[in-house]
Amino acid sequence: MRVLIAPDKFAGTLSAVEAAEAIAAGWRQQAPDDEVVRVPMSDGGPGFVDVLQAALGGELAALTVTGPLGESTPATLLLVGDTAYVESSQACGLDLIEAPNREPERASTYGVGELIVAAVEAGAKRIVIGLGGSGTNDAGAGMLAALGATAEPQGVLQQGGSALQQLTSIDVTPARERLEGIELLAASDVDNPLLGLRGATNIFGPQKGVEAERIPPLDAALENLATLVDRQLADSKGAGAAGGLGYALMLVGASRVPGIETIIDAVKLAEHAKTVDLVLTGEGGFDYQSASGKVVSGVAKVAGDAIRPCVVLAGQVLVGAREMRVMGVQSAYSLVDAVGKEAAMGQPAESLAALAARVARTWSRSI
Known part of the structure; x- marks a missing residue:
């Protein structure tokens, strides 16, 4: 199975590059036979x-x-x-x-x-x-x-x-x-x-x-x-x-x-999406603002155009299932819910890797 990892930064804790590395590490730990492709993202702001x-x-x-x-x-x-x-x-x-x-x-x-x-x-x-x-x-x-x-x-x-x-x-x-x-x-x-x-x-x-x-x-x-x-x-x-x-x-x-479109074009995200089975994205706070030109909505649209499922890993998930579907997101997982706020903020890379491993148990076909 081939997985595309394309997160934004987790504001205050991880850069987009660091977040992509953490998600990849956790995924590999649980599903070592899967191939992961890291493509960190930005909407024009920090990173x-x-x-x-x-x-x-x-x-x-x-x-x-x-x-x-x-x-x-x-x-x-x-x-x-x-x-x-x-x-x-x-x-x-x-x-x-x-x-x-x-x-x-x-x-x-x-x-x-x-x-x-x-x-x-x-x-x-x-x-x-x-x-x-x-x-x-x-x-x-x-x-x-x-x-x-x-x-x-x-x-x-x-x-x-x-x-x-x-x-x-x-x-x-x-x-x-x-x-x-x-x-x-x-x-x-x-x-x-x-x-x-x-x-x-x-x-x-x-x-x-x-x-x-x-x-x-x-x-x-x-x-x-x-x-x-x-x-x-x-x-x-x-x-x-x-x-x-x-x-x-x-x-x-x-x-x-x-x-977001500038970044999507520059990193050739659409081309990557066509070659994978699953798209993972993420950000610090997955909320109503995520639908307004943010990384998560941009990545989800690319995944939808490629007819690939899109899953979000976020510091906090503050939208419901209906809002997710509108954005083209199949499922979302909260770091705070999984490990608690103290661990999410104090050990962000380790915590995000642990969450990614948990998500892999559900979504990887290799397990």
Whole structure:
């Protein structure tokens, strides 16, 4: 029997690569005669570069960029031919900020611009930027500054979203000229606009630590930027991705592409699915959001198109059988239910391997 293992990260515990290794180890332990194929996945958020490097090879360039609160932080750039892959969360990710220090109002995307500049200087003609997992809400103003955009008052673009209320003028022409002749793709499955009730601040701000009373003025600050540059573009699908980073990328010519589909195409998941008998995927929390452009739903669709059963291994399973079937998932198994929350968090790889072995007893035809 041949099994495809294509999980997302288990947020806070395992990367997608580590999760795939753990599931494979557990499966082999129970069904050693089965052949397992590991294809770690990402939807454009954390793990984007690692997943692509595992599938495509290429050259990893180690860099030091400016983190969301101005600190130096390590990041990597993946170069495959004349294409560069950038993971925005490496420069502005929520996981870079300790919980007590989370202030999305002053966090900046400047480091994302530094990564893009590095890609340009490395000779890239096509740059794919994975969006997701950000701890920022500055409409990509910091990124624009790193690319050469100017504004009045000087320095305001690097000071986070709230500071944009002070903005009186902005010129993004230097940033556009810096990227002239380069194809930019913003990989994200978020289709929210920049502003309003469905915008970056209202929908994602609270998840990053924006307090309720700060939401209206922060949204107004982002609207001030949009009004000075291109208010119509702020209504575009995906402009609100990564705290508005999607909007800034569109300002400099980027096209939005679905994050999960970008990965599915890059790792040739559909081709792999046709050669196996069973597809396994997983993530930390299998819930209602999993149906909205996340890895689990994307993998399940590929499995369905190949007429292969899809099974989910998750930290927690928070959907019922009906919702699973709608997503194309035959069955789902919870790590917390199997080993308890303490073991799931304290020994995630071992626990996930144990769960995979248990699933193999049910699903492997070799036993």
